[in-house]
Amino acid sequence: MPPTLPVSLSPHICVLASPDVHELFESSGLPPITQTLQSFVPLPNVTTRTTSLTSVVHSTFALRFSDLVDTENSAHEDEDRRAARTMDWISARVSNRAADWVRVMEAQASGDGSAGGKEGIWKEKTPWWEELRRCVEGDCVPNSDEGWNHPAAIILTVSTRAVNPLQALQDLNTRPVDFPPWVEPTALRYYLIIHPANSELTDPIAEALFNAVKKQYGLHSYLLPLVLPADPLPAPVPVPALLPRLPPPPPPSSAFDTPPLAPAPTPAGLVAPNTPRGLMSPMPRSPGPSVLAPGHRDTSSQGLSQTSPTGYALRLSEADIQQTGKFVREFVVMSLIPWMEKYVIDWNENFSSSRRLPSRLFSSTRRLFGSAAPSPAVTTPSTPVHGPNPSISSVSSRFRTHQTNSSITSITSVSSAGTLVDGTVTQQRRLAEFATMLGDYKLATSIWEALRKEGRGGSDVLPLLLAPSPALSLHAAHALAVLRSPSNPHFQSPGHAQLRALSYAVRWVTGIDRRDFLGPVLEGERWLVQAAGSAEEPPSMILYAHAAFLSERKNARRRSALWYLLAADHLEKAGTKSLAMFLFRRAHDLYKSQAPKELSPSFWESEARDPADWTGFPSVLPGIEHELGRLLYTTGDTEGAVRFFLGLLRGASDPSASLSDEDRAVGKAAVEDQFTTDKVYLEDFRVAAKHFKATEPEKWKSASLQLPVSFCQPKQTKVRFPGNNFEGDPKEWTRREEDWAEFWASRGKEKLERSSKAAVDEYFWVDLGMRNPLDVEVNLSGLSIVVREASSLDASSMPDFVEVEVVDGVTLGPREYRTIPVAVRCGRPASLQITHVVFEFLSLLPVTESLALRGRRLHDTTQQRQNKAYASDILIEVDVEDAGQRLRASFVDDRHLILIEGEYKRLKLWMTNSGSRPINEAWMVSGREDELWIDSDEAVAEETPAASSSQGPLTETLDSSNSLRRREPYGLPLGDSQGSSDLAPGESMQVTLTLHASQVGERDLGLLFIFREVSCAPFWCVRVTRPYEVIPVFRLAASAEPSRSVDHSYGLSLEVENLSETGNLRLTQVTTISPLWASQSDVRAHCSDIVQPQQITKIHLGIDPWEESDGVQATLQFVSSKLQAVLHGVQPDDSDPPPLRLACKHISKQGTGARSLAIPLMAHFIHCGQRTYSTHRAQMAHRYIPYDSHPRIFPLFNPYSIDVVLFWELDGEGRSGHILVPGLTLGASHAYLDSMIDEAESAKVKRSMYAETQRERSDIIRAIRESEWNAEMDPTVVTTCVKGTVRHDFSDGPCSVSVKYILKNLSPTHSSRVTLRLAAVPPDTETTALLSPRYAGRLTHRREIEPYGTAVIYSKVWATRPGSFRLDEWVAETQVTTSGRTHTRHLRYVQGPPLEHRVCFSVVDDSRS
């Protein structure tokens, strides 16, 4: 059973009828004769014979009838133009019907029952494809590429109603066939006489006429008697629908808008004589059936009924149907098929003879392999079936060659002489086509193969004939490639190539069995895509759509989605919007609905993900949805468009992903792309929404559109109260609160109330964290919040006593985050909940976003643990209460401060009781390192005279608590001049602070004011911040070393470098502070006046022990006992260090008064500065001791330390200040903690299993051993005194020089025993050029020296000759008297002469002079 060929591959029969035939059919209410005859095909059970005389039974045998005149006219039209016209015609048909089709398809998709079974047919095919198929199949105009449409037979028809039927037939016969020269002339001529019942001729005469015709024209003639009743018309008989045909071209006169190529390129010599149109019916024949049942007529003009196979009917009586059927069958079986068979045999002979060599090869191979494969050289007896017939080579007036000789060679000569202009339709091709039509597929295949190898076509037909194999795909691809290759004569005309590709595709789809076509071998749907190629016309797009449809059937949904998308994209551009929209929706649906994946369920469960929230490629859905939205908008469905556009405003879900998506090499452009898509979406939304709102306000209201993204960040949203001005570092504030809590813990149980309540009639702010998720600037208007009372049941309405600010015109840049405060004021005490934020997106779309945060995850029950359960949402809540306790504090001067290092700055604070109750108690907590002093009136009064007293004491004594404890909060004096002790509501007061800018850099002065009404009431607080900047002015370097002179114990040198650019900085005073040392005041002259910018001044001070020192030993004992506790791992007790007296020595320029340190302000600042330094130092040295316990362990002052305070003034500006230089430690100490540490080390160690603990312990011990409290040094300083130059008369003998050794004990606490050995060579003395003298007398001297004591040793040296002598041959051994120590180790030191202080003397001989 051969495959059923597509209709377009059936023989084309042209009918040339005389005018009376047309009249006859018209008068009988029948369609033209071609259409009437067309209704009788395809014929069932037709048998043909192959060249090997095998019978082939065709279950159906199709024919195509067309009017010769119409075909001739059409064939003369330029092919390219015709192709273009065909494409337009198909496009027009598709676009006209698309809306109806889409409606039906949608009804079917939605499972609409009313649609009934009729639409069920579209489950397996699509109406647009059917339409395209019919349009392409219906094309029967010959073209130069292939011979399928070249007429196989011409039926000349007359009726007996003609005046002279014989003459009419003669006229028709002699009429030249007006085809272009490339149309294959070989066609069967057939003569048909219609004998209607109402004819004037009687039946015998008609019979005689037929015999005459037979005699004249041969056996290919027929007499068709018909009844043709005129009235009443017989019942309509349904017939298959006719295929639509391209309407005839418009007359050239009206075709001024056609392309300039319009005139058909007919060579002048071949101009066909004008067909006598007058002979024919003047009525223009429409391509559609002219006579139809009235009911059908309207519907057939458009839409579905035309595509329905039962849409046509023929009003013909049963007898006529029988007669006509008989004629058609006889025509095919008796004339057409034998004629074609004959030609197949003849041409095959011709073909095989032309390829003898290959045929021999083929036959030999066949012999060799015994293959029964068909060969084109199958030699069959060339016996014609019907015997020799003179008319077999259809007589034509134009083609004389055929008329005169019927030999085969003549046919060869015709075909080889160029039946074709382009040489495409050769005899060989015709042979292949005939063989194909007749079902001789073996022969046809071999010839098509031969043609293909010569590059002359055939690839398009082979897939129809061969069994499925991968080669077929290549055949198809090749056929299409050839069409588009530049070697194609129609290369310059893409329209023609497209039309051909279209017809190939249609043939493949209809001619190949669907299962094979879609099977994995052929993958036919890809052929369609290839056929559509790059074209953009709707017919090609329908190929895409059909390919997508077939892929969908094959369950290749993703590929289907792609092809649907492409088809829709171009159909939309071509204007077929309804169909485009339908296809877009299909693509959208197919893309969204993922095919089930064969993945383990744990793939999803392991990450707790839902397979349903698959996202896929990020740009696909927006791309499709945007197109859909635009289509909806242009088709008038504004609401749908707005919904789609709104859905697109998602922003990139995750900016970093999109960043990685973009090519950073080409980065910017790509980022801009992203930027523009959001911009485009937003702009489209704005336009569509504006239109929607303006035109359909009711729908707009009821649409309840939701923005897919949220702007508000509930987590970042906070409530801010006026007192809780959280500027600056929150940690700093927490520290202040801790300080306060620690301070108050010992005094009472009252807590500091978190000020989380707003006051009635006072503004508080909701700081909304707003983030723009889009990559485009947006503006929000009417930004506000929804507040409701917590107790009220009505959640929707705003309480009327709450006043909420509305912020307008907020513009957020792309991806910008901003905090937008919204002020709220409440009229009475209430508990408020802030539930939502509301705004209008782009001033168009009202948006409400919830401010609720998801509650915590619940873990209480098994159920909750196994599933995710969360507590109820958390809303922002605000309690509004009566403003009972309110204090408002602010700096009077709010400007940015720039201070000089160490400057005193007066700051004024204004404090107002804004509450309704009086404030009785107020405290101020400042930062731990801030140096602040609250000026009371008395203090100011006291300070002024102190500063002015020019004869101020040069030595002062300060009593220090010596405690490292934090400063207590300042109690603020409340009350006024009236004597009331509280701050009444509405009253204000001013607090003056003096700030000492001790720390360089940008700083914040943050003050926490704590207040309450009466005792036992809870405390409230308010925060004030003032930033300031401190610039450095001096670089200070202080150093001290044991003095070589007898006058002082130590020499202290201070280097002051002025860093500032501006000059006029004057050092007014230098003060030393120490518990143990005092500077000598007689060096005041050294204190220079003005330090020039970038200059250095040096100040030298002599330091001596202070006689009145007190408490030094007690302090050392305190530290030692505390550290002992630490070493034993015991919590040190809570005792404070003993107080200490400090000696302050002022050195100032003469004539100016010294600034006293005894006034509370200065004492406070010094104390603060020293505390900051000591705290830092202790923290640096003892990391493993908790910082909180430092005040209990370490004192403020190291007793051995000496601090220098430098006072400066800025001339003319009245600015002054001081800089504290702490950290110098003088005097010898003697490893005070040594015994304790040794004890701790040698104590039985509790071994810990943790190495970390051991390490920490050893670190603690090491830190203590290396700390300043355990320092030790050699207390002895040896100073050698000798006269520099000695004159001696050596004639008197050797010279004796006396040398004085001064031994000083620098230890303030211990006496020491010093042994000075003279003339002993110290180990590290290198020999120099200097002479060494000879010592005389005792060489070993022993002395016991008291603390601070001095011993003098005299000795003599002998110089035997003049010269320079050195005095460095001595060693001093010191043993510290350790009476109080129960120590096994004696502190012993050995020292030699210091290298840098070499003592020399010269002896000059006097005798010569």
Add this chain to the structure above:
Amino acid sequence: MSHHLYLLSPSDTPLYSLTHYSSKPAQTTTTSPLASNLPSWSTSAFAGTLTALSGATSATQAHHVQGGTVRIGGGQDRHVIQMIANASLDVVEEVVRKDNMMYLKSVDKFNEWTVSAFVTPGNMKFVLLHEARNDDGIKSFFHEVWELYVKTMLNPFHTAHTPIRSPVFDARVRASAKKYL
């Protein structure tokens, strides 16, 4: 000459994507006059393999590569590129079902785009859209990307669902693309 690489999780979610513009010249630059009439996104590329069968020596390959102009940078067409990558998964899955190769060369074609794929044993799919044939280079490229991906997966916080945002990974893939494509 642009290349589009997508790393797809077993659930076909893109975890990483890269657009690489190759500086190498297009291999066939026969610009056909027909190409100028056609939209830039679709030119026939099917003729490439047909020479052997067709026997037509004169048939010039309709392989239109338009002078290496950057055609699809993104914007409206990015979704088409992604659709092509997505559509090729149909074939990739089919091929994977049949044989267990990791490197599937030229598994699918769409107009000028050829799709090559690489399926790791963990069912990660690497899909590369390219225009010119470069089987060996693409294979080496895929192997490098695979190695980089395996290194990324060594991160215990990285799962088969996690989008890859590591700048190191990105830089290395780019370097590899530069080397091979």
